[in-house]
Amino acid sequence: MKRRNFLNTLLGLIAGTVVSKKSYALDRRQWKMVTSWPKNFPGLGVGAENLANLITKLSNNRITVRVFGANEIVPPLEVFDFVSQGGAELGHSGAYYWKGKSPACQFFSSVPFGLTPQEMNAWLYYDDGIRLWEKLYSRFNLIPRPAGNTGVQMGGWFNKEINSINDLRGLKMRIPGLGGEVLAKAGGIPVTLPGAEIFTALQTGAIDATEWVGPYNDRAFGLYKVAKYYYYPGWHEPGPSIECIINKDAYQSLPEDLKVIVDTACKAVNIDMLADYTAKNNIALNFLKSTNIEIKKFPDDVLKTLREISDSILSDISSHDEITKEIYLSFTEFRDNINSWTEISNKSYLNIR
Amino acid sequence: MKRRNFLNTLLGLIAGTVVSKKSYALDRRQWKMVTSWPKNFPGLGVGAENLANLITKLSNNRITVRVFGANEIVPPLEVFDFVSQGGAELGHSGAYYWKGKSPACQFFSSVPFGLTPQEMNAWLYYDDGIRLWEKLYSRFNLIPRPAGNTGVQMGGWFNKEINSINDLRGLKMRIPGLGGEVLAKAGGIPVTLPGAEIFTALQTGAIDATEWVGPYNDRAFGLYKVAKYYYYPGWHEPGPSIECIINKDAYQSLPEDLKVIVDTACKAVNIDMLADYTAKNNIALNFLKSTNIEIKKFPDDVLKTLREISDSILSDISSHDEITKEIYLSFTEFRDNINSWTEISNKSYLNIR
Numbered sequence A, B: 001m002k003r004r005n006f007l008n009t010l011l012g013l014i015a016g017t018v019v020s021k022k023s024y025a026l027d028r029r030q031w032k033m034v035t036s037w038p039k040n041f042p043g044l045g046v047g048a049e050n051l052a053n054l055i056t057k058l059s060n061n062r063i064t065v066r067v068f069g070a071n072e073i074v075p076p077l078e079v080f081d082f083v084s085q086g087g088a089e090l091g092h093s094g095a096y097y098w099k100g101k102s103p104a105c106q107f108f109s110s111v112p113f114g115l116t117p118q119e120m121n122a123w124l125y126y127d128d129g130i131r132l133w134e135k136l137y138s139r140f141n142l143i144p145r146p147a148g149n150t151g152v153q154m155g156g157w158f159n160k161e162i163n164s165i166n167d168l169r170g171l172k173m174r175i176p177g178l179g180g181e182v183l184a185k186a187g188g189i190p191v192t193l194p195g196a197e198i199f200t201a202l203q204t205g206a207i208d209a210t211e212w213v214g215p216y217n218d219r220a221f222g223l224y225k226v227a228k229y230y231y232y233p234g235w236h237e238p239g240p241s242i243e244c245i246i247n248k249d250a251y252q253s254l255p256e257d258l259k260v261i262v263d264t265a266c267k268a269v270n271i272d273m274l275a276d277y278t279a280k281n282n283i284a285l286n287f288l289k290s291t292n293i294e295i296k297k298f299p300d301d302v303l304k305t306l307r308e309i310s311d312s313i314l315s316d317i318s319s320h321d322e323i324t325k326e327i328y329l330s331f332t333e334f335r336d337n338i339n340s341w342t343e344i345s346n347k348s349y350l351n352i353r
Helices: A005-028 A043-058 A078-082 A103-108 A119-128 A129-138 A178-187 A195-206 A215-219 A250-253 A256-289 A301-319 A322-352 B003-026 B043-057 B074-084 B103-107 B117-126 B129-138 B177-185 B195-204 B215-221 B248-252 B256-289 B300-318 B322-352
Strands: A029-033 A063-068 A088-093 A140-148 A156-158 A172-174 A190-193 A229-232 A243-247 A294-296 B029-035 B065-066 B090-094 B142-149 B156-158 B173-174 B189-191 B229-232 B240-247 B296-297
Touching: A005 A063, A029 A043, A029 B189, A043 A063, A043 A103, A043 A140, A043 A243, A043 A256, A043 A322, A063 A256, A063 B296, A078 A088, A078 A140, A078 A215, A078 A243, A078 B074, A088 A140, A103 A129, A103 A301, A103 A322, A119 A129, A119 A140, A119 A243, A119 A322, A119 B117, A119 B256, A129 A140, A129 A322, A140 A250, A172 A195, A178 A301, A178 B189, A195 A215, A195 B103, A215 A256, A243 A250, A243 B074, A250 A301, A250 B003, A256 B043, A256 B117, A256 B256, A256 B322, A294 B322, A322 B065, A322 B229, A322 B256, A322 B322, B029 B074, B043 B065, B043 B142, B043 B240, B043 B256, B074 B090, B074 B142, B074 B240, B103 B300, B103 B322, B117 B129, B117 B142, B117 B215, B117 B240, B117 B322, B142 B248, B142 B256, B173 B195, B173 B256, B177 B189, B177 B300, B215 B240, B240 B248, B240 B256, B300 B322
Parallel strands: A029 A063, A029 A088, A172 A190, A229 A294, B029 B065, B029 B090, B173 B189, B229 B296
Antiparallel strands: A088 A243, A140 A243, A156 A229, B090 B240, B142 B240, B156 B229
16 A cells, blocks of 8 residues: 555544544434423423433433423423424423314323223324324324323312212312313313412312312322312323323434434333322322311212213314314224223222222 | 654554444344243233334344243243343243242232232332342342233133132132132142143143133133133232343443333333233223123122132241241232222222213
């Protein structure tokens, strides 16, 4: 080899090194995650934080994710639009907040008398759930993934005893979404209030009742100090699935392994958050039992009426457009079907344990 | 810069490149996973395959995992020892197979009248479960992770109707582990048979009954062709957790991000396998309903007696040694405690849906 050729080869090798170092640097992404929860809010906010940390660690810092709590960049209910437009690459929220975009969104969090967490994951991962969810969100430039679950919620805090469906007439209750629509049809007055105002509203009698989440989150809010009864079960939200929404352009720019990393982190947080809620709800429930709160079950005939109203409202929703109908049919068919297995497995077992 | 110095610098840079390429090559690991299931066996074997693929993809081939079905390298019940000794880096199996190592192992898969999958994950991830499991397995040079769940199983296939506890006397049933011990105390004759021999044994009357898994796996075995009754619920295995065992030296040799990758892949397969079983059990159940099989619930008083026997057997086990006692107390305290939350959430909701 001539000296000049030798030098050129050496220089070429070095250049190669530099290019490779440069592309390595380019392969580092700094992502933002906006959420609908206060930063580190127990359960939900911790789940967002866990998801961000997991993506960062799994990718060995090739994606570093910084989490922003509600109102740090955008208000809680603008997460969807902000991620859709690319203001942040990731969002952590609940699909039922986006019913204004499409009523079909609600099926991907929770609907009254819907699926338990175990059934929901079966529908999402092994039936048509995620496929339909992706179809619905693709028009908004978003890719959705399940990324958490609170488990079956509680029915709520009441200062009025519910003995018959008539007791819901005129009841002012903080209950958003479909649960609120069902209450309205039963003669009640659903009220929308941000979390921070619930305690005072219940204390002053501005509202007669409120739902929130379950013992773990509700205890921290102190609601047991201003209510008489804590009702179950949470017929209106039997295990809301929490979502991670990913800006589609950001997702599609990822190499294959980073796509798998984002998907898998969501799956891990999905199971993790439910385990967190399950363990902590139980501890908080034990505390609540030591207070003056009376823990009561809604009467069966009240639940039966609420179920009938819920079914009719879901059926009404389905006429909204073609894709809502498709999602409604897939969801309700799966729910009515899975019941025969749940009946002889989980339900039967819990009844005899 | 003098020419010689310049050349030396260039050569140094190239040498650096070579070293870096070499360490890159060294960072590639080819791992083996031995399992207790036939290769690609529905549910369990597919879960092992999914876990291996996920580790490979998440790590972008820095760890490539090759799966071996039962008997390909070692028999199904030698997975524990083989991974412990470093013959393979990973194993996919069920902890109750290792009760000969320590009776405490059984608490990490499933025990009669134990936890549902949701409760089990709460105990493992957010109570003392995984910490105690690691403590137990560390003496075997293994690190355990939950990596799948079959959900609540079925009670089994019977050719004899069970109307009272007396009907269990003399009943020859293929039922391994603690379930078998309970049956024996109830006067039955537990039989151990490998999966491949069950069909013929039931057909020829060599056994009167057999448990297996649930509709999805049982249907594939054709057991509905040779039994009269399909009993529920699976009191003896209310949601076995499936394990991934990792050779401790192999795990500890990993850089931090690969450790997180292995842990997270296990978590993702944990939720995924249960979703798979839930969706497929339901489909298989619908098929079984179209056959001549009668699907029946065990009588309540039979279950009550089995529960009493189970509790006394678990209590006996706890006296084995210090760590078994510690695990027994953690598990049973968690179970008795979580019941108050499950009662007003999942159970109450399923009963009114």
